[in-house]
Every structure is written in C-alpha cells, then in structure tokens.
Amino acid sequence: MTSKTHKNPGQIALFLFIALFLLSFLIIPVVKVFYVAFIDVNSGSLTLINFKDFFNTSLFIESFNNSFYVATMSVLLATLISLPLAYFTTRFEFKGAIIIQSLGFVPLIMPPFVGAVAMQLLFGSNGSINLLMDEYFGFTIPFMEGLNGVIFVQSLHYFPFILINLSASLNNIDRSMEESAQNLGSSGMRLFRRIVFPLAMPGYVAGASLVFIKVFDDLGTPLLLNVNNMLAPQAYLRISSIGIDDPMGYVIAVILVIFSLFAMWIASLALKGKDYSTVQKGGGGLAKRKMRPFERIVAYFIVILILLTVLSPHFGLTLLSFGTIWSYSVLPDGFTPDHYVEIFAETPEFMMNTLLYASLAATIDIILGTSIAYLVLRTKIRFRYWLDYAAMAALAVPGLVLGIGYLRTFLGASIPFGDAPLATWWVMLVIALSIRRLPYALRACTSALQQVSRSLEEAAENLGANKAKTIQRIVLPLMSGGLLAGFVTSFATAAVELSATIMLVSTESDAPLAYGIYVFMQSAAGRGPGAALGMVAVLIVGLGTYFSHRIIEKGRRERSIENNNQK
Amino acid sequence: MSLQKIQSVGIELKNIDLSYDDTQVIKNVSLKINKGEFFAFLGPSGCGKSTLLRLIAGFEHCQRGEVFLGGEEVSRLPPWKRNVGMVFQNYALWPHMTIWKNVAFGLEERKLPHHEIDQRVNDALELVGLQDYAQRRPNQLSGGQQQRVALARTIVIEPRVLLLDEPLSNLDAKLRVHMRQELLDLQRKLGLTTIFVTHDQEEANTTSDRIAVLQDGIVQQVGSPMELYDKPENLFVAKFLGSANVLNGNITTEDNETIFKDEKGLKISLHNCDIEGSKSIIFRPQNISICDQASNSADLNGLVQKREFLGNLVRYEIQVNQQSILVDEIYGRGKQPAEEGAQVGLSMDTDHVIIM
Secondary structure, rough: OOOOOOOEEEEEEEEOOOOHHHHHHHHHHHHHHHHHOOOOOOOEEEOOOHHHHHHHHHHHHHHHHHHHHHHHHHHHHHHHHHHHHHHHHHHOOOOOHHHHHHOOOOOOHHHHHHHHHHHHHHHOOOOOOHHHHHHHHHHOOOOOOOHHHHHHHHHHHHHHHHHHHHHHHHOOOOOHHHHHHHOOOHHHHHHHHHHHHHHHHHHHHHHHHHHHEEEEEEHHHHHHHOOOOHHHHHHOOOHHHOOOOOOHHHHHHHHHHHHHHHHHHHHHHHOOOOOOOOOOOOHHHHOOEOHHHHHHHHHHHHHHHHHHHHHHHOOOOOOHHHHHOOOOOOOOOEOOOOHHHHHHHHOHHHHHHHHHHHHHHHHHHHHHHHHHHHHHHHOOOOOOOEEEHHHHHHHOOOOOHHHHHHHHOOOOOOOOOOOEEEEOOOOHHHHHHHHHHHHHHHHHHHHHOOOOOOHHEEEEEOOOHHHHHHHHHHHHHHHHHHHHHHHHHHHHOOOOOOHHHHHHHHOOOHHOHHHHHHHHOHHHHHHHHHHHHHHHHHHHHHHHHHHHHHHHHHHHHHHHHHHEEEE | OOHHHHOOOOOOEEEEEEOOOEEEEEEEEEEOOOOOOOOEEEEOOOOOHHHHHHHHHHOOOOOEEEEEEEEEEEOOHHHOOOEEEEEEOOOOOOOOOOHHHHHHHHHHHHHOOOOHHHHHHHHHHHHOOHHOOOOHHHHHHHHHHHHHHHHHHOOOOOOOEEEEEEEOOOHHHHHHHHHHHHHHHHHHHHEEEEEEEEOOOHHHHHHOOEEEEEEEEEEEEOOOOEEEEEEOOHHHHHHHHHOOOOEEEEEEEEEEEEEEOOOOOOEEOOOOOOOOEEEEEOOOOHHEOOOOOOOOOOOOEEEEEEEOOOOOOEEEEEEOOOEEEEEOOOOOOOOOOOOOOOEEEEOOOOOHHOOO
C-alpha cells in the first residue's frame, strides 16, 4: 500500500548528513578500535590472541580487578552516603532537607580529577586530617592510599547520581501506596521491605549503574592520584608510551565499552516496564513525620558530617589555589593571589581554548540534537530511529575509547589545506567533545520538542506556513528554553572533559582547561596554578549548572501557568 | 468589511480508504458537502470523524480515494497550500505570540502588505469581540476567549472551508451552548462551508444543516437532524441519536391485525404496517406513555423497575415480559409519578414505531 505522503528532500538531506557525521566520528572510530583489538599485529588476520595476551599478563589482570573493585566499592560507598540522605528527606519533615538538596549538585560541579590533588593534601598520609589525628589521637587513616584514594574521590563526586535517582523514586511513591498497605495491616520494616523498597529499587539501580560506569571508565582521577594499575590508565599509558600500534590499548578499550554496555543493560532491565511513578493528582509523596529531638540531632550530625566531607575537595582546592606552600602542614603557609595572576597572564590560552571548544561543541550538539529529535518525532523517514540509537550509543563509549578511535581512524591523514596530522587537530577535539555530550543534548532537545504540541505546528501549516517556515516561526521559538538549557549543560560538561582531551591534544597551545589542570598538577610547583585553573573550571560548570536549572525552572513555571489557564 | 466576501466552496470525498499500519480507520467513505452548508461529522470516539477532517486539511493521507475542494482535486496538496481553515480541539494558540500575532500569522505567511494585515486582523478580532485583547498572550485569556481567537485566526485568512474539530469540548456546559450559537451565527454571516466534528448529538442537531453519522470508519447515514431521528437507517443511528427502545421479533398478520411478537412473547399490535417477517421495531421513550392497567388504551402491562427524575421529564424503566422498556413522561407540578414496583399499563403511539 503506498501512501500519498509528500517526500521532503530537505529532510532526507538532513538525515543523510547526520548519518554521515555519526558514522564518521562515532561509529567508524569505535568499530576501528574493536577491529584492531581482534587483529593479529603481525599477520593482520582476525584473532583472539590479543585477549589471550591480555589475560595472561598479570599487570592487566591486576588492573582489571582493581578497576572492578574500585567501581564496586565506589558504588557501595556512594550508596552509604546517599541512603541516609534520601531517607531523611523523604520520610521526615526535616529542615536539613534543603542542605541535602544542594548536596545533590555541589559535588557534580567539580570534575573529580580537579579535586583529586586537593583531596590528597587534606586526607593523604601527610594531609591536614591525618596530621591533626596523629597529633591528638595518635593514629592515622589511609583514606588516600592507592585504590582507597580513587574510591574516596570518585564516590564523593558521583554519589549524587544515586541520591537524585533514589530520592526521585521515593518521592514518586504516592502516599496511597503506603496507606493502602497500612490499611491491609502492614507496617514498619515489613511495609518498607514489601512496598517502599521494591518501588524505589528501579531508581536506585539506574543511579548505581551510572556510577559504576563512570568510575570504571574514568581516566583522570587515577592518573592524577598516580594510580596506574587500573584499566583506563593502562590503556592510556600503552597508547601514549608504547604507541598507536600496540593492541593492548584497544583490548582495554573493548573491555571498557563492553562493561559500559553491560551496566546500561542492567539499568534498562531494572527500569523496563517499571514506571513506578505513582503520584496521583494532588497527592504528595510518602507520609512524612516530624523527627523527635534526639533523632533530629543524629540526623543533623550525619548530614553535616557528609556535607563537610563532600565539600572538602572544594575547600581543599580553594586553599590550594590561594596557598603559597602547602606541604606537611594542616594549612598552607601563606595566602596569595599569584596563582590566578599566573594563569591569566601566562596561560590564558587554556581558558580561551576551553571557551571556544566548549561553545562550538555545545552548538554542534544543539543543532544535531534538534535535527535528530525533529526527524524522529516529526517525520516518517525510514530508519530515522537509527539516528537516535546511534547518538545515544555514544553513552557507552568512554572518552578514552573515542580518543583512541580517532587517533587510529584518522592516522596518517592531514588536516584540510595543511600538513598537520588530522587526528590531533583542535577541530577533531571539538567534534569528539560534541559526540561525547550528544546523548545528553539529544534528550534535552527531544523533551523540548515533545513539549511543543503537534497541533501548534498543524495550525501554522493550516494557515499557510510550510515545514521550514513552521519550524522557524513556531517550533524553534517554543523549544528555545529547553535548547538553551541543553546548550549550557553541554557547554559546562564539555569544558571539563579530560579523557578524550588527553588523547587528542598534541600541543599545549591547542589545549583546553582540563588538559592544563592535568599538566600543572603533575609537578608540586604547578599545583597552585593548577588549582587556580581548577577553580575556573568549577566556576564555569557551577554557573552553567545554575543557569540551566534556572532556564528549565522558568520554562516549567510558564508551562504550569499555561496549563492552569487552559483548564 | 472584507471578511464578508469569502468565496466558499463545496467539498467532495470520493471512495476514501485510510489505514494506520494495519488498522483501517476509514472505509470507502464518499460524501458531498454543499457550498455554504453547516455539516457535522457525528460519531463516538474512534469512529474516524477527526481523521476524516484532518484528511481534508491535509494532515492525513489516504491510501485510496480523492478529496475535492470546489471541484479541485487536493489529495496531494500539502496542508499549507489548501487554504482550508481548521480550528483545533485544544485551539493550538501559539503561547509565544500575542493574540494579534497569532491572528496575523496566516496573513504574514501570505505576504500581504502591512496595512492590509492590520486592517484584516482588526476586523477579525472585532468580529469575535476581542479587539481589546490584541496585545495579550493566549494564556491570559479564558477558554471561551481562546476559542474565539482560534476562530478569528482561522477565518481571517478567508479559507475556502472551515473545519472545526470538537471546538466546544474544552468549554463548560453553559459556555458551550452560547458558543455554538455564536459559531452558527458567524457561519451564516460569512456563508462559509463548515464541517463540525463532534461526539455530542445535541451539538450536531442544534447547529447542523446535515449530519453524517460515522461508526467504525463507515458513514452510517447522512441527513438532516430530523431525518436521522425519525428515519434512522440502522440500529446504530437510531440509538446514537437519542434513546430508543429496540425489540427484535416477528411481524405477522392475524385476523386483519398486524402483530409484532418478540421471542419472549411480548405482543404489540401495529397499524399502517404492511411488512411481515423477522424484524426489529424501534420506538422512542416519548412515544409510549403510562396509563391505568385496566384502561382500554393499555397496549402492554409492566412493572416499574426504576424511576429517574430529569427535571422536565420522568424516565421510567418498565419490565414488560422480561424486556426493559424506557418510557418518558413529561413532568408537571403536582403530577403524581408512578412508584417503583407498581404495575402499570403502557399505551403506545404506533404511528411512531420504526420497523427495520
């Protein structure tokens, strides 16, 4: 049966362009990485020998175990931090809830590798806390020894993913769920175990699997803490020291991707068919009760303890960025603005590059995201869903893997109209950043478009506006809030991406902030300026997060006014 | 005013088939709507009435058949080239534009000179009585006002036909009655061919010149409201337009008297009937009335099962030979209604019995 639809050549051209872009900069590089991992270096035939070598090398086995251990322990520690916080906010009328809510995003505005060095100065074996404890109690705690340090830094940074998901699913449980269980005779722990816990479980698993992937894939934090016997640092070291032909880096990349996919699969299983959001109109979340005085003291104690710990990287970084010399002492010897002067006077290119790269990457993301969302939601082009799938697949590709893929795919190619290598051209870094952030931008654009009712477009077409005109005059203006929020988020997170950056940057003059921080933090003398750069990064991400929240909130308020008036 | 010069046209649908994937939602529909007519698509939700309307506007595409607007075949024209005005169920006013901008949109797309746009937008807003609201945003208006803006935005482009997709369903009951009168007045004033989609038979009856009753993607019957009510062609139409008692059975002639018998032994004698055989009879609740059991006019006897007071009417459900029959009695003050559980006689106005 043929339908009398109007084939729109513009839409098909757009579809092909995006497909080509994703193919060139996401699919082919990743396929290339997989391909090299399964190829015998000498004979060029397909083989499993590289994987055999990998599992026969004790260093790699150790690295694999360490990565798995660190990711698992980080999830556990992040859970331990999140559980009491989620419990306090959802079950009690507790004034500290506001603190807890801000805890939800404060750690996220600092990339973990930025705070890692500061954490070492605070919690390391000769750090402030241990010096104080040794003096007053006569013992120290190895917070930052080896893998502990990675676990500690990562869980402090990533626990909000669990907290946010867990609180959201707890808040989405309608009071009637609990009340009907009570009505049928259930109470206390039994009620929690049989009703509340199962309803909140999907949210928890989603958050936990996200933390697992992020930690498992992370390159910057272990590198900066000088923990090299983990998978991501091993891949980086093999490629950067032995060379682009060494297959071990690719084998590790394949393992990282497979684990990411596995964790995403677990999360999707947990969420599948379990839209447990049960809040009815007008109904609130679970019943809350007032805390008894003793409970309140305990709760505040726990919240403040966690708050102090969570803020310690920020606190430490601030001290470091203003400190003169900070070694074997509780606090720096003195304070100075010199480090800030230094970074703005001597290495302003880090910041300029970051602004340029991140805004370009975010622009690409919004254009791609809007186009894909439009093609998927508003056209009938066959295979249009594949664009969405392909773009979302970038979620499973760690920055490190994408970086290796670019190096290998564009190996030997030169930049247009020049003879510098293409793979390490700054434009490729921008593209890599945009691919990395595309899944988030795409979801933002899709939800912005979903909020534009179909009939608003049809009304415009009915009054004589063609597709292009309708998009220009109706769709884009109505999406603008969501797009802006998506842009800001992409910008802020692209600005501090390290793992793809570290692979693709060849000269310091082309390097962005994240790379600068990494380079500075390598030497004791560079820590001050590195921390100052870190503060700039925190500022960018912080402001970005703040504005995108503001924009989203504003949009939400306007929509709710509209809905009320239309009723 | 320029708006009175609208050149309206008739609409013709020929053998329309339309499917979504494997579900056929419109089945061989052919309809002819005259120039200047107020026409309704009436049917329950999911009957295909909105799809048919959207097909005329160009938002749906049929696998077979043709759509003619004033003799021009438009099936392949995109929506923006059809010049048919459509008012959407949720009004679809653009929240980022003022009322004035909303109304001017279609004219701007037609690239009219500024002074003419100004003039026509003002005229259209005046026509719907909203000239003072031009600079407001849609969300600052009430439902009825939004409805008027949607209407002004549509008629300002002087469409060839006007399509209304359940335009009153988002209004409260009182406003609905008011707005449908306003719609009708406006339509008459402009002489605009109008299709009105609704699931509410009262709305269709009060406004439309003719109605097409749809069910399962098939046109069941086309006719004026009274024709449909008095001469329904099938049970669906009979039941959808007002309440109806339907009895299945046999009509036979005994001793010069035509008798209807249903399978449970209920007997009704019919006049002026020369049909025989296995038939259904249909009669409206108001064509049967309650009388004394012993009275001569009692054609049937039954037991009052239920009584509902509807204000102007009292509706009874009466059990006659295991059949439930609805009876409407006009209610007047001081009139003593029959009690539930009472045995009553029923007298039938056999002139109004429809045999099918």
